[in-house]
Amino acid sequence: MTEQKRQEIFDQAAQILKINDRGTYTVPTHGLYPFQWNWDSCLTAIGQSYVDEHRAWVEVDTLFAHQWEDGMVPHIVFHQLDDGYFPGPEVWGTNRSVPTSGITQPPVAGFAVKRLYDMAKDKNLARARARELLPRIDRWHEWFYSNRDPANEHLVALIHPWESGRDNSIDWDAAFERVPTEGVAPYVRRDTQHADPAHRPTKAQYDRYIWLVEHFRSLDWNNSVLHDASPFQIVDPGFNAILIRSCADLAELAAELGEPDIAKRNQQRAADGLAALDKLWSDSLGQYVCFDRAACSLIDSASVGGLLPILVALPEHRGDALVARLEKLGESCRYLVPSHDPLDGKYDAKRYWRGPVWLIINYMITDGLRKSGYNDMALRIENASLELINTGGFAEYYDPTTGEPCGGASFTWTAAMVMEFIRRAA
Ligand code: GLC
Numbered sequence: 091m092t093e094q095k096r097q098e099i100f101d102q103a104a105q106i107l108k109i110n111d112r113g114t115y116t117v118p119t120h121g122l123y124p125f126q127w128n129w130d131s132c133l134t135a136i137g138q139s140y141v142d143e144h145r146a147w148v149e150v151d152t153l154f155a156h157q158w159e160d161g162m163v164p165h166i167v168f169h170q171l172d173d174g175y176f177p178g179p180e181v182w183g184t185n186r187s188v189p190t191s192g193i194t195q196p197p198v199a200g201f202a203v204k205r206l207y208d209m210a211k212d213k214n215l216a217r218a219r220a221r222e223l224l225p226r227i228d229r230w231h232e233w234f235y236s237n238r239d240p241a242n243e244h245l246v247a248l249i250h251p252w253e254s255g256r257d258n259s260i261d262w263d264a265a266f267e268r269v270p271t272e273g274v275a276p277y278v279r280r281d282t283q284h285a286d287p288a289h290r291p292t293k294a295q296y297d298r299y300i301w302l303v304e305h306f307r308s309l310d311w312n313n314s315v316l317h318d319a320s321p322f323q324i325v326d327p328g329f330n331a332i333l334i335r336s337c338a339d340l341a342e343l344a345a346e347l348g349e350p351d352i353a354k355r356n357q358q359r360a361a362d363g364l365a366a367l368d369k370l371w372s373d374s375l376g377q378y379v380c381f382d383r384a385a386c387s388l389i390d391s392a393s394v395g396g397l398l399p400i401l402v403a404l405p406e407h408r409g410d411a412l413v414a415r416l417e418k419l420g421e422s423c424r425y426l427v428p429s430h431d432p433l434d435g436k437y438d439a440k441r442y443w444r445g446p447v448w449l450i451i452n453y454m455i456t457d458g459l460r461k462s463g464y465n466d467m468a469l470r471i472e473n474a475s476l477e478l479i480n481t482g483g484f485a486e487y488y489d490p491t492t493g494e495p496c497g498g499a500s501f502t503w504t505a506a507m508v509m510e511f512i513r514r515a516a
Contacts, residue, residue, distance in 0.1 A: 091476060099479055100512045103505035104141050106484055107134065110502045111145075114152045115169060119486065119498035122284040124172040128153060128165045128195035129255055130503045132202035133450055136209075137506025140513060143212050147219040150203060154226045156190055160313050161233030163199070164190035165252060176280040177300060183307045192303070192311040196255045196329050197234065198454075199227050200336025200356075201401075204343045217347065224344055228352045231337055231359060237313045244359075244366035245330050247383050249320035250302050254329055254395070256429065256443040257299075258291040260436045261326070261380045261391045268321045268384065271297040274304065285486075289440050289496045320384075327370045327378035328395035332454070334363035335401045364402055371408070372396070377415045392431035393443075394451055400458035409462050416455075416467055423490035425474045427452055432490065439489045440496050446487035449475050453507040472511045479508055 110116050115126040116134050123130075131153050139146035156167045168179045168189040179189035203223055210216035238246035248254050251262045274297050281290050291299075306316055317323065341356035372379045372388065378396035380389040400412050422432040429443050429451065430436070438444040452475045459468035478488045478495075484504045486497030 091480065095480070096476075096512050099476065100509055103137065103484065103508045103512075106500050106505035107137055107141070107502060109500060112169070114148055115167070116149060116502050118503065119501050121174060122281060122486075122498040124170075124175055126153060126167040126169060128163055129198045129450075132198045133453070133503045134506045136202055136205050137503075137509040139206050139209055140509050143206075143210055143215060146206055147215065150199065150206070150223060151219070153199075154223060156186075156188060157226055157230065158190075160237075161229040162194050162237075162313060163197075163230050165193050165195040166191040174280055174284070176277060177303060181277075181300070181303060181307075184311055191252075192306055193250045193253050195253060196332045197227075197230060197336050198332055199223075199230065200340035200343075201332070203227065204339035207343055220343060221347055221349075224340065224347065224349055224352055227336070227340055228344075228356065231333065231340070231356060233313070234333060235359065238317055240317060244362040245325045245369070245381070246333060247317060247323040247325050248329060249306075249316055249322055250299070251295075251322070252299065254324070254326050256326075256328070256393070256395060258295055258441070259391075259393050259395065259443045260430050260434065261389055261393045261395060262322070262324065263391075263436070264389065265322055265324055265382045265385065266295070266298055269298040269301055270321075271301055274300050285497050286440075290442060323383035324389075325370065325381040325383055326395050327367060327380065328393075328398035330363060330367060330370075331378075331399040331401045334360050334367065335458075337363065338402070360402075364404075367399060367402070368408075370396075375415075376411050376418075392434055394427055394429045394455075397427065398451070398454060398458075400462065400464075401454055402458070404462070409464070413459070413464050413467050416471075420470070425478055425488060425490045425493055426471045427455055428490040429487075439491055440494070442487065442497070445490060446496055447474075447478065447490045448487045449478070449504045449507045449511075453510055456511075472514075475511055476508070479504075484508070 117124055118127050118130045131149050135146040135149040157163045182191050184192045207216045207220045234246045251257050337356040338360035341353045344353035370378045375392050378399050382389050420426050425447050428445055430445050452471050456468040456471050478493050481493050482495035484501050485495030486501045
């Protein structure tokens with residue numbers, strides 16, 4: 091790709107961030123997702139910092155302004171009413187002045203804030219903003235280990251598939267069968283009016299998503315009881331790796347900014363988490379897998395959640411094995427990294443998290459690969475990502491074989507990640 095082409099793509103990406111900017115937060119895309127999403131915002135801020143560092147810090151600050159009193163940072167903040175999205179604030183019923191959802195999302199904030207700080211040209215601004223965010227992110231990490239790790243195993247569980255960020259992954263199928271559907275109040279989906287229903291989760295899945303929301307609402311969103319009360323408790327290696335990496339990054343940042351207590355706590359969390367992660371290794375698949383805590387068994391499912399641990403400081407043999415896995419996946423599809431192994435019978439090339447490539451995942455995986463010195467594989471995935479953009483535009487996700495763009499268009503975090511792919515290598 092020529093330098094001129096790269097610059098063109100970079101400028102288009104910056105334009106998408108602008109179009110989706112609502113002043114103090116950015117929507118993932120117009121129509122389909124009209125509010126602020128947690129991990130979307132943190133990753134978006136990284137792209138924003140290339141054009142406006144101040145605006146990037148505001149993005150993360152806005153999210154943390156809605157942190158719950160118990161420390162949780164919610165997955166959606168409903169800044170403005172918009173009936174184009176279901177389930178809206180009335181379904182969540184979290185009773186907050188600015189309504190939020192009642193569950194959380196992958197904790198990329200520690201990772202993102204460290205990246206913002208490292209990239210910052212205005213170090214005074216970065217120091218001031220990062221210092222304010224440090225204790226808040228630390229509280230969120232604390233919240234995870236005290237509410238989602240009751241047996242002190244150093245691995246946290248999700249209680250709703252939406253928390254994983256990989257909403258309809260094949261990983262959840264068996265455990266999701268235990269979630270009832272009876273008694274769910276009648277509802278009308280909105281997502282299928284904005285995107286092709288064949289690219290979205292099914293009705294049976296939606297019934298269960300909503301059953302869980304209603305169940306947690308009936309328990310007043312009291313996080314001290316929700317974990318044990320949920321029929322769905324999944325330990326996701328990708329989610330835990332993100333948390334571990336954020337703890338490690340927060341620890342480094344805190345040390346640099348003269349906050350030794352925060353540094354120490356997070357360093358310990360990262361070390362404990364890293365040691366515990368090995369329990370999720372599957373020899374037969376050659377990657378990490380989820381653990382179904384309610385059923386007490388590993389889930390034999392080869393999703394990209396099991397590759398994300400490349401983000402953390404893995405022992406070398408595990409890193410090598412994950413790179414071998416990526417090579418293998420590359421033999422069955424043109425564009426890495428599919429969200430699920432194409433050789434699995436349940437793989438679905440266009441259905442959301444059951445096969446398609448997502449550029450935020452490619453970004454995190456390549457960050458990890460580069461950090462551990464696997465530069466060839468990183469470059470291969472970065473090039474595949476730019477090729478997808480070049481042929482399909484800034485889509486929500488892509489078919490790993492044909493490169494067809496799927497889901498929403500002009501997608502914010504896709505654009506933000508592309509800016510990183512282009513500039514990181516420069
Ligand atoms: C979908 C994705 C989730 C994302 C959200 C907004 O729910 O699965 O990861 O945060 O859309 O883009």
